[in-house]
Amino acid sequence: MKEFEPKIVYFLCDWCGTGGCETASAHHLYYPENVLISRVHCTGSLSAVHILRSLIEGADGVVISGCHPGDCHFETGNYRARRRVAVVKSILETLELGPERVWFRYVAHGEGRRFVDTAAEFNDHLKKLGPNPLKLRRDT
Amino acid sequence: MSKVFKLDESVEKSVKKLLTFLLNKGRIRGALVLQKTDGNSAVAYSLITDADALASACPLCPLMPSNAASVLSRLTLQESLPEPLAVVLRPCELRGFIELVKHGQGSLDKFLFISSVCGGVYPLKMVQVDGSVGEKLPQYWDAVKRAEIAPEIRPTCRACERFVPLGADMTVATMGESGLETKCTIFLNTDKAMGFIEGMEGKLAEEKLETEAIQQHKQKRKAEKNKLYDEIGLEKYGLSGMIDMFGKCIGCHGCSQVCPICYCEVCTFESRDLEPKPAEFERDLNKKRAIRVPPDTLFYHLGRLIHVAISCVGCGSCTDVCPVDIPVSSIFLKVRESVQELFDYVPGMDPEEAVPITKFETEELVEFED
Secondary structure, three states, X not given: OOOOOOOEEEEEEOOHHHHHHHHHHHOOOOOOOOEEEEEEOOHHHOOHHHHHHHHHOOOOEEEEEXXXXXXXXXXXXXXXXXXXXXXXXXXXXXXXXXXXXXEEOOOOOOOHHHHHHHHHHHHHHHHHHOOXXXXXXXXX | OEEEEEEOOOHHXXXXXXXXXXXXXXXXXXXXXXXXXXXXXXXXXXXXXXHHXXXXXXXXXXXXXXXXXXXXXXXXXXXXXXXXXXXXXXXXHHHHHHHHHHOOOOOOOXXXXXXXXXXXXXXXXXXXXXXXXXXXXXXXXXXXXXXXXXXXXXXXXXXXXXOOOXXXXXEEOOOOOXXXXXXXXXEEOXXXXXXXXXXXXXXXXXXXXOOHXXXXXXXXXXXXXXXXXXXXXXXXXXXXXXXXXHHOOOOOOHHHHHOOOOOOOOOHHHOHHHOOOHHHHHHXXXXXXXXXXXXXXXXXXXXXXXXXXHHOOOOOHHHHHOOOOOOHHHHHHHHHHHHHHHOOOOXXXXXXXXXXXXXXXXXXXXXXXX
16 A cells, blocks of 8 residues: 655745755755745744645645744744744644644754754654545535 | 722613713713614614713613624724713623724723623524513523523623623623612722712712622633533534534624624635635645535634634624524634633733734743744
8 A cells, every 4th residue: 555645834934944945955965755845934924824724725734944043034033933833733732633733843044954854754743643634624 | 999989770870871971071072882773672882972862872781783892993993082982881892992902903092991790691683583682681680680690691601701891991880789770889990980970979989899799600600611611512523523513604704794803804714815716626626526615614714713712802793693503602712712821811901911922932832842
């Protein structure tokens, strides 16, 4: 049987997240091909609606990576993102809709290794969880 | 102990008398109160500047035809009031308005807020279909007098623990007050309130707002809330349950229209941005081979939960207007509790306290980092 290959949406901020991704490529580090990168200007500009929409419309999981605390290009965007993700995750938890399918992890510009590790780790994590039931429903 | 003003007439008459006094003295430009529509089968919020028009007002009528928070936001969205306006509203409506002001959707300037210890309201369907609220009034006030939960009031109200107003200038005591028909006690919470009633006929005294009766009533409401949680049984739902519950939704978006917190002029969920394009239908059909149209029912409700939960004051208007009886506010009740606890936030309590989602701490919420 073909192994389940999760579809992952990876939101990277334009500064540190994307930088980490670029560092990874400069070092020829590989991440799973089923990770779809989506660049956002800042994790603080990412709406909760985007996270939700990804999960409903076909993603098995969503990762959000921005600058480490104190390093945000816009100074406070990552802190705001953290609050927003906390709201989304606690609501998904209350409704038992799988908060574990959303990850929030800081990746700095130079952390190419951390970026590919996060992608691989999340990929394994989702393989264990199985397909996202939300995306399979025909009646949402 | 707080300052109180005592009047020798029924609660409703006293409030009208107070408004008449304020109007006649020119201390307020007008009053915003619930007023009976012609034929007395319904009530609506009305702006009144003529004291005679107060005759058909029913300031404490247990109905919420629209959330006063939205009404006040519309009045003050462009600019703050030029002259004072007295508003008689329920605790949740006041909290809703304070929340809106925090979101930049209005101004608290020049308002005189008169609220009451709230015994809850009847579902809107009751007044519109058979006009039966009039007959229910005696038993309603009887229950309030005995500090009991009035039968047939909305489930959201039964489960509401914040029925004592926060942030009101004046609070009309009702819960557990045995002489409702003959006397009225109005708490003067602010210096502003003291200034407004100066010269009015009545007695000043000192009393405690949170009486024994109110404390006991709080326990009753709490028990009702737990009962409601059991009835709804959200934890049993999971994905199937959620889809089943929201599957009934006809997509009228009435819940967002009446929600005091859902203030966006252009809603994400009604924008062209989310309007599915033919290619997207094609894409989804290729994947699933069957989809509900229009799509995004669950998306809309979950999205609204995420947007509103932090500021939800639990007014219950959403459940009230739902044409297919989805217990929207009961679901919100549970969900908002988890989010509000996360930030230790009580919406509408303090106008100076920013909404948690608009601020941050540099060291917090590490448990949400992965």
